[in-house]
Amino acid sequence: MFPDNLTFSIADTVNTWVDALVTHYGDLFRQVSDSLLWVIVSLETLLRATPWWLVLLIVGAIAWHATRKVFTSLVIVGLLFLVGAVGLWEKLMQTLALMLVATLISVLIAIPLGMLAARSTRLRAVLMPLLDIMQTLPSFVYLIPVLMLFGLGKVPAIFATVIYAAPPLIRLTDLGIRQVDREVMEAANAFGASRWQQLFGVQLPLAMPSIMAGVNQTTMMALSMVVIASMIGARGLGEDVLVGIQTLNVGLGLEAGLAIVILAVVIDRITQAYGRPRHEVGK
Template identity: 50%
Template sequence: MAICEYLPRALCRFPAISDSYIRQARQVIDEGFKGIVREYGSIIDIVVRPLQLFLNYLERLFTTSPWTVVLIVMLLVVYFGSRSIRITIGTAIGMVLIGVVGLWEDTMTTLAIVTVSTLIAIIIGLPIGILMARSDRIQGVINPILDVMQTMPSFVYLIPVVVIFGIGKVPGLIAVVIYAVPPMIRLTNLGIRLVDKEVLEAADAFGSSPGQKLWNVQMPLALPTIMAGINQTIMMSLAMVVVASMVGVGGLGRNTLQAINNQFFTFGFLNGFALVAIAIIFDRTSQAFGKRLQRHSEVVHG
């Protein structure tokens, strides 16, 4: 306090005044936020109801179907996506091992959550990425938002989601989508902007409208980069599943959280192995599919 003898009184009182204003502002914001939730809670429930039903349906489909049917369908998807026997065999081995250690049902629950969150991220991210690619002004507005979304600690996403939607699968799903959608937006924007200018000039010379140029030229050429965005979205969804288990999301994330809380090393390791196996399957399949698209576009436009 001795330094205050040499400073104006207002400066010495500034920290206390600032702290008081901050507390008042926080209280007003929190109360206003809770008031909005109380006022429009029924509307929020109606809006998220279809999402809840779709997630429950997909989870029941994955968990109640015979494991042989699920495995065969999964291997077919992996093979036609990657056209690689090695990746398909690796997928079969990984999924069989997951079943052997007794984590099949939890893995199916996690697959349902990741599938729904990835689909939502694509539906949201693709049009936003297209808008960013077509307008520098929109890109300038959205880029700082994406920067905040990607640098914010993942636990922070749970706070507003839980306040608005409560505890359950849907709040966790929404938190996963918020965390995973930025790569989809960024790489869609990047892929469209990287399309060769000479190709666009040729499309203009043939009289293509902006819509025709987008869907017939830019999107096909940008598809490998967009696939990379989908790949990153899937990886980030899997990473966020463990964090989202804190608000009621089941599956492997919940098991991992329980293992951490109870210091069950083996149980946690097995769930981690299952998550890694799924991540590798998705990563290798989507990367192989993206490379095939790249080769196809080089042949067509090369």
């Protein structure tokens, strides 16, 4: 048995800190929660109100624009039609809304952080260990403070998803910018381009395949949080998976699980196609 005089606990300290945070900034968290909930509910309402055939047409058009392949676009549309055919269209739209909002927030946070990390070695040295922690820490651990700050529902699910999904995009944005050929940067510098012109005119366009790979990874990781998000009140396909597990309804869980896989395949094909150089698309 480990000696008692050598043990210690940080639980009380963390609890005190979280309680103080809720006491002093509770109103601010409530405002953020209400605003984010309005965005999620509005997007979900829009998706659910849009006719299913129009959603399929839009997705098919996006798929064709990304891949330039008619067959691939038809397969993507057919897979989504299959989800609707088994009666999971409403749940699919709920999951899609949750995932789109989480991915958008992740992109808005991760790409600027990746750009700053690529420009600052000190920031990168601080940021990388934090990203390691965010990726390796079990999601249930950071669900606890998020639930205390925002309660049950879609909002804590969004924040938990962002914490889990943003690190790959930060890393790949930083990596893509750092891997831009030095000779190209020297040529841009020789032509008198400012630092901002070099960043937005040279580095970001050349790093775009890496950044889009990061967006792809972030989207996939956001989708992998669907079932966990359902445990804290977020509805959607994850809810059916959870109910299937709890009630031993294998068929229900399998249908919802396959629907999540189909959504993952659709998004993966589209984001990967956008990540490839445009002259390679359609080959």
